[in-house]
Amino acid sequence: MLCLLVLFDDLSYAQKLKDVLSKAFSFEIKVIKAKKPECLARGNQLNADDFLGELSLLRKNEASDIAIGLTGSDLYHRNLNFVFGLASFATKCCIVSWHRLKESENKFFERLVKECLHELGHVLGLAHCANKKCVMSFSNSLEEVDEKEAGFCNSCAEQLKPYLRI
Numbered sequence: 001m002l003c004l005l006v007l008f009d010d011l012s013y014a015q016k017l018k019d020v021l022s023k024a025f026s027f028e029i030k031v032i033k034a035k036k037p038e039c040l041a042r043g044n045q046l047n048a049d050d051f052l053g054e055l056s057l058l059r060k061n062e063a064s065d066i067a068i069g070l071t072g073s074d075l076y077h078r079n080l081n082f083v084f085g086l087a088s089f090a091t092k093c094c095i096v097s098w099h100r101l102k103e104s105e106n107k108f109f110e111r112l113v114k115e116c117l118h119e120l121g122h123v124l125g126l127a128h129c130a131n132k133k134c135v136m137s138f139s140n141s142l143e144e145v146d147e148k149e150a151g152f153c154n155s156c157a158e159q160l161k162p163y164l165r166i
């Protein structure tokens with residue numbers, strides 16, 4: 001199984017992120033850069049659905065099974081003020097924005113990893129988890145992101161077993 005990791009903006013942590021995700025998941029990860037799609041905008045926020053649509057095309061072009069896109073742009077989704085990310089089980093794609101994760105540099109990378117694990121969990125079929133420590137718990141604030149751990153609880157991990165290394 002192949003996972004495309006698409007950088008819509010430059011990210012100095014890209015290799016480090018690939019390494020961490022490669023340790024967690026059993027699939028192969030291929031990193032590519034892509035031009036940011038012409039998204040619908042609301043102020044300086046971009047439409048997350050548009051990103052997913054573009055990512056879905058890239059995924060097919062690259063003959064990849066799943067894809068995760070990363071951007072520094074702030075994202076909105078329907079009536080939500082912002083989202084850290086968005087996933088589609090149907091198109092096997094997810095997008096993560098690091099725009100709101102950056103407030104503290106030493107926590108930034110860990111937050112980014114958590115949001116990537118979370119959205120990939122959705123792509124692989126997981127719903128939100130009631131366990132606040134589980135990476136699949138829903139986060140609407142940085143406090144909630146910080147509260148959860150960078151890993152799946154036993155129940156979520158069990159469901160993801162075919163895709164996890166451990």
Ligand SMILES: [Zn+2]
Nearest residue numbers: 118122128138
């Ligand atoms: Zn979610």
Ligand SMILES: [Zn+2]
Nearest residue numbers: 129134153156
């Ligand atoms: Zn869980």
